[in-house]
Amino acid sequence: MNLTLKIWRQKDSKTKGQMVDYKVTDISEHMSFLEMMDVLNEQLINTGEEPVAFDHDCREGICGMCSMYINGEAHGPDRGVTTCQLHMRMFKDGDTITIEPFRAKAFPVIKDLVVDRSSFDRIQHAGGYISVNTSGNTQDANATPISKHDADEAMDAATCIGCGACVATCKNSSAMLFVGAKVSQYALLPQGQVEATDRVKNMVAQMDLEGFGNCSNTGACEIECPKGISLENIARMNRELLKATFKS
């Protein structure tokens, strides 16, 4: 198929960016979206133009590195996939595809489609861990039974890949699904109880400091999340925060 691409080009964080049109031809429907981008870049290199910078790594939907906003949707039109798992069979010959970076105040553009998501890391530094030394001399792994239900729910929350689609798709650029997922994982496990109060307070404080917006329960994040992280995690985080506020 032949396609027109409208792509956000921006030299660096200080320079103003703009949409630029490109044409690609003979795109196979079996290609992944990023392989289509590879074809474009090879074409640009061979004509002496600068290729489009975009983040990507594992190309199997688990590292969370790829991050494009395609035709107005984070990770494009398919559901439950990251951009690297999106296939060209989702598009038709002659389509015009608009490709932008994930946009949010807390995700400044570095170059073209590459954004800086280090704000996510800083939220994790504020409390996304259990303070146990890695000595190996902890109690036996089976010493504390954990109900299968809680363990499975903690796993569902922990499956977040930190891609930032929730933020990019939210009209308020809220990171509450991301933070809620981490808070939930630990809140559901006995190991996480000791530090629960400080954890949720510190992580939420850092989230606010980074300039993420608030949640207004639209639910777009849940729909766009490639891993299907549930809104329940936001509710659980709010409960944890309320508990923590009363405790102190």
Next chain:
Amino acid sequence: MSVLDSKVPKGPLKNKWTDYKNHIDLVNPANKRNIDVIVVGTGLAGGSACATLAELGYNVKAFAYQDSPRRAHSIAAQGGINAAKNYQGDGDSTYRLFYDTVKGGDYRSREANVYRLAEVSANIIDQCVAQGVPFARDYGGLLDNRSFGGVLVSRTFYAKGQTGQQLLLGAYSAMNRQIARGKIEMHNRHEMLDVVKVDGKARGIIARNLITGEIERHSAHAVVIASGGYGNVFFLSTNAMGSNVSAGWKIHKKGAFFANPCYTQIHPTCIPRSGDYQSKLTLMSESLRNDGRIWVPKNMEDVMAIREGRKKPTDLSEDERDYYLERRYPAFGNLVPRDVASRAAKERCDAGYGVNATGEAVYLDFASAITRYGTEQAKIQNIKNASEAKIYELGQAIVEAKYGNLFQMYEKIVDENPYETPMMIYPAVHYTMGGVWVDYNLMTTVPGLYCIGEANFSDHGANRLGASALMQGLADGYFVLPYTIGDYLSDDIRTGKISTDSPEFIEAEKDVRERLEFFVTNKGEHSVDYYHKKLGKIMWDKCGMSRNEKGLKEAMAEIKALREDFWKNVSVPGGINEMNPELEKAGRVADFIELGELFAKDALTREESCGGHFREESVELDGEQKGEAKRNDKDFAFVSAWEYKGEPADAVLHKEELEFNDIELKQRSYK
């Protein structure tokens, strides 16, 4: 006498690690504050090492090319992690895990290292649970286990099909705690471009900030390389796009020996290539082989008809199909080890029986399993005279419960419903057992320079068992390196800060800068990927699943010619002082090309078949094992450690003889 000293402690195997820990020199906590350690790579091995080293009190400087440690490719591991916990009471023990790992590695790993690995495996699970890793549990609330290929016990712990992700996020959380305390200085989006040696010791690195392009000097009292495997030398592999050998190769050029580069694991159940644009391959868990039957058509006319779309695989009757694994290996059938299954698929496709347009695919068929489960279900549910459709429906539900996520992934990529038509699979490069040579302390042949995880060579021999990669990464990082490095650093408590203004740093930075300048000013004819793809094709055709003398010699010559062409005609757009992904790739591919040549030389030198390395000249000539791989313990029970001498082809071989005192060497048989 070899220059290699493995430094394996004396004494009985079971006591070595404990005795060793009791007698090494320690650094007192006050002094640890004055010691810096650089860790390059923050996957399972590097991330866990950073966390423990920082907890112990060292100042850690960590480097990752991705935007966060959470992105490392350890995250993509699916199946699980082995540990000798014996929670299932099925007779597992440290010795059994040790034995399985050495045997699975086809007797080409170092006994003492593997025993230590088995010994600390149980601590890993305790540690991870304490960190909040949500492993799968049973209804009683205790940890669940599954069984994996090549072993007789259930010792694999798992977190759905995302065990690597959860373990990596566990290590990442342990790092975050130390980053928050200021004990780890994290350098994301940085790539190490060289190691710096001062007075023969590793004292720092040159790194490039991948956002600004700035070249930086970083010093430390010791340097740890944890940069993963080099499967991308084949261009197409299941590795991440950015996975590279550069850190390992740079230290090789500065004196670290590179061991067994030819040991590559080729995984049999990957989704086949669909065209020339393909950028990477996707693995599907080998658990699929428990229920899938592998076949190609018996007759060439049917192959052609299927390729041209005139026939569907389901049109072929049972006697028109060749279930070649069941035919060749009646005892193990579709469950032969990874290397055997991969070679058998290649053999059929080379003979022209591949079933897709590229001729490189075989069928993995679940129809029998669906019917078998369906019939069973009909009995259980007491449905009399169930129709074929009903049986199929009942069976499909069982298969979906077992492998649903894999079937869905397959359908997303290939756009075919694997419940209705057989899956197509083909082997792909997955893991590299070879790597930088290290001694028992995980130190390379350069003092103060360590190498851990997939980047080193020591624990998996010539073939790695499933669910052992995660185990090794975390064992090295959490529990082994942090002890052994203290023994070395105890001599450095009075050294003080290492200056980055020494001539050694200036010289190393100059070399790095010149190379980068060359790339952006060369303005040649071909892109970096053009060369990477060419290299990949040579590697796959001549150094892939089976190798012979003629092919390997040709590969060496072709790779050398490719290298010369690369340095004349490569074209890299953009500049140095900016984010430039093509420039990053150029440096990595340059190193892959050199490694590829050494890889071929190593494979040429090893005139035996062992594990993932199959030499066509070394096969059993008669008897029951006729045509199968033939290992040669008399002449090749050694580690090949290569010393860099300017050109990859001039590398000098050093042999570390492998001694097996606690295990008897046996031939593997699957007939």
